[in-house]
Amino acid sequence: MDMVIVEADGGSRGNPGPAGYGAVVWDADRARVLAERKEFLGVATNNVAEYRGLIAGLEAAAELGAREVSVRMDSKLVVEQMSGRWKVKHEAMIPLADRARRLVAGFERVSFAWIPRKENSHADRLANEAMDDADTVAEVRTALRESGQALGRPAELGSGASNSTAAERDSGSDRGTLGQVAAAVAGGVVDSPASAATPAPGWTGALGRPTRLLLLRHGQTELSVERRYSGRGNPPLTELGRQQAANAAAMLARKGGIEAIVCSPLGRARETAEAAGKALGLPVRVLEGLTETDFGAWEGKTFLEAREQDPELHEQWLGDPSTPAPGGESFDQVRERVESVRRDLVALYPGANVLVVSHVTPIKTLLQLALGVGPSLLYRLHLDLASLSIAEFYPDGGSSVRLVNDTSYL
Numbered sequence: 001m002d003m004v005i006v007e008a009d010g011g012s013r014g015n016p017g018p019a020g021y022g023a024v025v026w027d028a029d030r031a032r033v034l035a036e037r038k039e040f041l042g043v044a045t046n047n048v049a050e051y052r053g054l055i056a057g058l059e060a061a062a063e064l065g066a067r068e069v070s071v072r073m074d075s076k077l078v079v080e081q082m083s084g085r086w087k088v089k090h091e092a093m094i095p096l097a098d099r100a101r102r103l104v105a106g107f108e109r110v111s112f113a114w115i116p117r118k119e120n121s122h123a124d125r126l127a128n129e130a131m132d133d134a135d136t137v138a139e140v141r142t143a144l145r146e147s148g149q150a151l152g153r154p155a156e157l158g159s160g161a162s163n164s165t166a167a168e169r170d171s172g173s174d175r176g177t178l179g180q181v182a183a184a185v186a187g188g189v190v191d192s193p194a195s196a197a198t199p200a201p202g203w204t205g206a207l208g209r210p211t212r213l214l215l216l217r218h219g220q221t222e223l224s225v226e227r228r229y230s231g232r233g234n235p236p237l238t239e240l241g242r243q244q245a246a247n248a249a250a251m252l253a254r255k256g257g258i259e260a261i262v263c264s265p266l267g268r269a270r271e272t273a274e275a276a277g278k279a280l281g282l283p284v285r286v287l288e289g290l291t292e293t294d295f296g297a298w299e300g301k302t303f304l305e306a307r308e309q310d311p312e313l314h315e316q317w318l319g320d321p322s323t324p325a326p327g328g329e330s331f332d333q334v335r336e337r338v339e340s341v342r343r344d345l346v347a348l349y350p351g352a353n354v355l356v357v358s359h360v361t362p363i364k365t366l367l368q369l370a371l372g373v374g375p376s377l378l379y380r381l382h383l384d385l386a387s388l389s390i391a392e393f394y395p396d397g398g399s400s401v402r403l404v405n406d407t408s409y410l
Contacts (some may be wrong), residue, residue, distance in 0.1 A: 003028040004070040006057035009075070009113075009123035010049025013131055019044035020133065021053030025060045035060040038126040039343055040133040042350065042395060050075040051096035052397045053127065054082070058103040058110075059372060068109045074120045079112045096396060133347070209351035210392035210400075213342075215363045216259070216355060218272040218274025219244035219386045228302050231295035231328065232266045244386035244410055245272040249279035251409035252355065258282065263289040263357035265306060272386070273357035280355075289341035292359035296328025321375040331361065331378055338365040346393045366391050370399040386410055 005028065010021040019042065025035040030292055037056040041049055054073065061069050073079055080086040082104070088097045104110045117124065219241030223230040237245065252258060258280055263273035265286045277284040298306040298314075307314045310326060317323045321331035341362075345354055356366070360383050366376045370391035383389070383405050390403040 002066070002068070004034060005030055005072060006054075006061055006063060006064040007072045007123045008050070008053035008057040009073065009127045010046060010051070010053040010129060011124075012044055012046045012125050014043075014044045016043050018042070018131055018178060019046070019049040020127050020130025021049045021056060022123045022128075022130060023053045023057030023060060024122045024126065025057060025064060025066075033122075034064055036126060038130040040130045040347055041361070042347070045092070047075075047077060047090070047093060048096065048396070049127065050078050051093065051100060053123065054078055055096065055100050055397055057098060057101065057123075062103065062106055062372075063374060065374075067107060067314055069104075069107050069111075071110060071112045072115045072120065073112070074115055074117045074124075076114055079114045083112045092396075095398070099398065104372055161182065166369050199336050208395040209397075210394045211346045211349050211351065212353045212402075213345065213366060213391045213393070214252075214353065214355045215366055215384055215389040216248055216272065216276070216357045216393060217360065217363055217385060217387050218264075218266075218268040218357065219248075221268050222312045223300065224385055226302070228300050229295040229298045229306060231268070231292045231299050233299050237268055237271050241268070241385070242271070242275075247273040247410050248272070248386050248388065249275040252276055253279040257353050258355050259352045260344070261285070261355045261357065262287045262290065264292065264359060264362070266291055269357050269359065273355070276355060276357065284357075287341055287344075289337040290356065290358040290362050293325070293331070293334050293361045294328040295325045297326040298328070318379060321378065331365075331375060334361050335365050335368075338362050339369060342366060342369060342393065346395075367401055367404065369393075370401050372399065381405075 005026040006023065008021065008023040010019065012019040018040070020038065020040045023037040024033055026032065027034055037053075037060050039052070039056070041052060044052075050073065054071065056070070058069065064374060071079075077086070079126075081093075082100060088094050166403050207373050219237045221230065221235040221237055221241055223235050224241075225238065229325065255274075259282075261273055261277050261280070261282050261284045263269045263284055263286060265288055269290070270284070270286070273284045276282075297309070301309065309381070313323070317325060317330075321335070324330040324333065333389070345356075356363075361378070363383060364381055367381065367389060368375070370393065371377065381404070384407050386407065388403065388406045390401065392400045392402060394400075
């Protein structure tokens with residue numbers, strides 16, 4: 001794709017107050033919407049929200065493969081600073097502006113133009129929808145707090161790498177949050193909350209305490225032994241798979257610092273999550289968005305069998321994330337629901353360690369989101385059964401990956 005238009009906006013009801021951003025990517029003729037992004041940010045200023053909208057729009061343009069971008073915003077401050085005519089003086093703006101510039105550097109050409117608010121109505125509407133989410137988030141947090149599910153046990157300090165999880169009951173899509181900051185992973189050592197209360201920004205420039213997602217793949221099933229596509233089918237764990245889940249649970253319990261657990265609705269993930277929940281003394285809550293890809297007609301088939309059945313489609317599917325499996329999902333569709341889960345977890349579990357028990361594609365997608373890279377990661381990254389990876393998402397929009405495919409405890 002040669003050229004796209006990015007329109008972005010952000011707002012804060014109180015400045016600072018409940019804040020959110022919206023971003024929309026149009027085709028070069030501004031006739032067709034190619035992507036939309038919106039997110040509730042918690043308490044922030046207008047300027048922070050506007051920069052976050054710009055960043056989200058540029059990331060979406062990069063994911064679409066655009067080479068040239070025309071950015072249109074009604075924020076004079078952001079447009080002038082990104083054009084280099086005004087200096088970025090406010091401390092909170094510096095890392096956001098730097099992050100936006102790094103994204104700009106990935107395109108062949110980016111231009112910035114100020115437009116009146118009435119011409120930015122699409123992005124403004126998305127930003128207001130994000131801010132409207134504040135009431136919903138607050139209601140869910142209050143309900144879980146009143147029911148005694150908001151807090152896990154106090155974070156424990158271990159001698160090794162800490163793990164993060166989010167708790168989700170089998171009853172469905174209830175969500176909870178934490179009133180305390182969990183212990184943080186730093187260079188393989190768990191720091192106490194007191195020593196890490198106001199962390200200085202690292203070389204990534206990210207500020208604040210991240211929501212840390214510990215991404216645990218389920219244990220072995222018969223289909224995984226035979227290396228068959230295993231999506232919405234529901235094979236149970238094998239005896240080895242149950243042992244893998246127990247080993248992972250024991251490791252997580254030793255490390256401590258986990259405040260919540262969420263998992264896919266599929267049995268193999270729930271079995272793995274329940275082992276962790278028993279070891280950690282935490283409930284397990286199910287999130288539908290964490291389910292594996294629907295492989296449709298390829299379910300239960302080996303790679304070679306699927307390729308022989310649909311050679312052209314299979315080849316296209318492996319190189320194009322917008323192509324669905326026959327009767328199933330595309331990786332773009334998986335990304336959309338996983339991104340929704342990620343936004344919910346960051347909003348509902350700020351600064352917490354959350355255990356996410358899921359499958360290959362959702363876990364790879366969360367790592368892809370944290371790294372800010374394209375879909376090639378889905379095809380090049382290997383994740384073992386019952387392996388652990390760690391992705392962090394910061395309140396200022398930054399993200400990082402701390403661990404990938406650890407199986408040392410198995």
